[in-house]
Amino acid sequence: MSTRRRRTQGGVTYDDVTGTLRERTVEAMRDPGLAANLRTAGTAWADQREVMDHDYGFEAMRDRAREIRRSNIRDMPALLTELQHNVRANGGTVVRAADAAEACRYIVGLARARGAHTVAKSKSMATEEIKLNDALEDAGLEVVETDLGEWILQLANEHPAHIIAPAIHLNKEQVAELFRQESDGEVPDDREGLVAHARTRLREKFAQAEIGISGVNLAVANTGTVCIVENEGNARLVTSQPRIHVAVMGMERVVANWDEAAHILQVLPMAAIGYDAANYVNLISGPRREGEADGPEEFHLVIIDGGRGALRGSEFEEALACIRCGACLYSCPMWRTVGGQAYGSPYSGPIGAVITPLLEGPSSEGSRDLPFMSTLCGACGDACPVGIPLQDLLVKARERSRSPEKTKAGWAFRLWSLMWRRGITYRFTIAVWRLGLRMRGKDGWVRRLPGPGAEWTRVRDMPSRWPPRR
């Protein structure tokens, strides 16, 4: 199986992305196929959201979801202790990892100790964040993503474009071509045929894998249960077929009890895909019990801090309430224009623009520009099922960012305000500007401006006299 391009340890953003955020954004906008795919996806999501609100009163469900997640974040340390205690009581092993390196070290060590060769994975943003696949592949293991979209990306050597629908930017002809390369033979052309083909290829991997690695959507503290939500059935195979199951979660996934979990488990598919239930919800409380004939013999739960703990009590605390549904991505005019890959982080869209720099630090080159990937229109805050005020957090994240571009713009604005505060300097700059426009203009329009004005004339003309000529 192909390996993804190398990334270094430490950061959340991908190490192999090229160019600046601005360059990647411009490049993505030049891809007409991508724009069409994203538009279709965004529209379908919005239509289904309306259905959910009409049929189930989704708006009212959001309020309770918000309250639940607020209290979870407030009580997080105690809930994690309770979770840890109960998972152990159920026969599982719990590991608290301070950072990505620690989590990867534990899982690689486990794979080595058990003599594993093949790892079957179901979709997990947390493992994408800690770059677990690279760590396992470096240790000589074969890692197979079994979620159809993630497998397609693994074959394409690409990163996910969306939290829920990772391969949203590829069409079926592109998928068929990737399958043809992987299997070295005939592959059907229709969608049903492609899905059936992937099913058989991946079952071969399920038959081999000694370790199954999954993410966690929610962990219920009072019974020590992890909930894994999915539609394909691959997560169930990952958690039932291999001898060992490792579940990886960010520490903020914890909820207190089943009353809370029942509510969030209903809100999640409604917000994510606009349907009232996911096909499969796997509620796992430890390894197989004595006398049971299937299920893993070992269950390991890895709980990652990775910078999350420090956000509690900060002005960004509410970002921890996120249930990773992807609704803010679909709602965002920026994301719908450029897609997820331009962000260069496993977490794209508004929530990605907020949390990636929080997890990496304000000076990180890979993510310090991300909070500026927004028009601050507020659609993300409206879409969020747990009421995270994403537009406010984006503004706060901008204040915190130490981006050179932001510093430059800051100085320019300071100079501008200094000049325009006095009548004489104001009139002087206007006169210079007018003269410049007139000198450069042709037939009343300037088609290209130098320096800071170039951004304006890249996509539109500037009138050289007022009122502009028709």
Next chain:
Amino acid sequence: MSSVIADMQASLARRKATCEVATAATAGRAAATWMADTGVVRAVLADDPVIDQIGLDAALRAAGIDVLRWPVTLSRREILGLDGPEDVCGITVPTLAVAERGTLVLEASEGHGRGLDVTNRHHLSLLPADRIVETLGQALAQTFAPGRPIPSAVSLVSGPSRSSDIEKISTLGAHGALTEHVVIISG
């Protein structure tokens, strides 16, 4: 017919599962007929009293379907359908079901494998009508009630497996069952 049964039927239809209502006397034959029509050649049965009560074993044998009981002694490749017949049907008995969402609650136990409904191409579930509750909240509260032993794994299953990962269009039969049929046993 009671309203929860009607709700369950409507929700299952929405989830692209098929459903019929039978009595304890007719359920075995109904299940065997559906399987024969679907082309099932082998059935893997959960070891559950409900299955014995409706005499499913005999009904299946009469229909010429090979019958295995959980736990099976098949190889992992056979369990996954890579070796042996393709048209195998896993037969489950839910502990509860959610009418509002068309969800079956399947608990892992000695007689009930975790993967029974997803490893096989087809899934048939035998649901006693008195196990249907209205909401997911009620089902989870009962499943994880204080004092009750915590099951090692519970699967909430709402319709056949599907994926929308290619062009965002829902396609059935991704990793789990391609078909799901529920026989509600009432009376």
